[in-house]
Amino acid sequence: MPLWHVYHPIGAYSAADKQNFARDITGIYTAVGLPEFYAMVLFHEVDTHDFYVGGRPAGDAVRIVVEHLARHLDDPVRRRAMTERLDAVMRPYTRDRGLHWEFHIDETPRDLWMIAGLWPPDPGTDAEKAWAAANRPLPY
Numbered sequence: 001m002p003l004w005h006v007y008h009p010i011g012a013y014s015a016a017d018k019q020n021f022a023r024d025i026t027g028i029y030t031a032v033g034l035p036e037f038y039a040m041v042l043f044h045e046v047d048t049h050d051f052y053v054g055g056r057p058a059g060d061a062v063r064i065v066v067e068h069l070a071r072h073l074d075d076p077v078r079r080r081a082m083t084e085r086l087d088a089v090m091r092p093y094t095r096d097r098g099l100h101w102e103f104h105i106d107e108t109p110r111d112l113w114m115i116a117g118l119w120p121p122d123p124g125t126d127a128e129k130a131w132a133a134a135n136r137p138l139p140y
Contacts, residue, residue: 001038001113001120002029003067009059010045012099018043021093028089033124035132038070053100062094064103071123072107 004025013021018041026039048059066086073079083105094101114120121127 001040001069001115002034003069004039004041005044005065005067006041007044007046007051007063007065008099009051009061010047012045012062012097013043013093017093024089024092028085032071034070035128037132058100060099062090062099062101064090064101066103066105067108068105069108069110069113070120072110 002025006021022039022041025041026036029039030036048057051058051061051063053061073082086103086105090101090103093099110120121131
């Protein structure tokens with residue numbers, strides 16, 4: 001399950017921007033076979049006086065923390081490709097808006113997470129596919 005935390009200046013993104021950004025993020029993961037409901041994105045507005053880079057207020061900075069739980073990549077070439085893919089999806093919402101952005105990816109071991117008290121099925125199994133079919137995203 002990918003969980004993205006997007007820390008950004010107040011007003012940097014409209015509700016439509018957030019929806020589009022979250023859709024684009026979700027698309028990264030569904031393209032490689034993850035269930036849509038695994039992808040979660042949280043937007044955190046941060047006041048200029050609460051966001052510092054190098055000891056100075058950073059009114060144009062976006063910091064993104066990506067947590068990967070459902071899948072991990074061990075191959076360095078694939079890890080680099082994924083990191084570059086994530087960077088590419090961020091650019092329309094950061095660089096193209098004149099914002100400075102940084103991000104990192106954490107990978108949580110599979111035995112340290114659950115969903116609704118259940119251990120997730122193993123990756124790519126029929127059980128995971130059935131679980132995905134039964135757990136569509138909530139219709140907000």
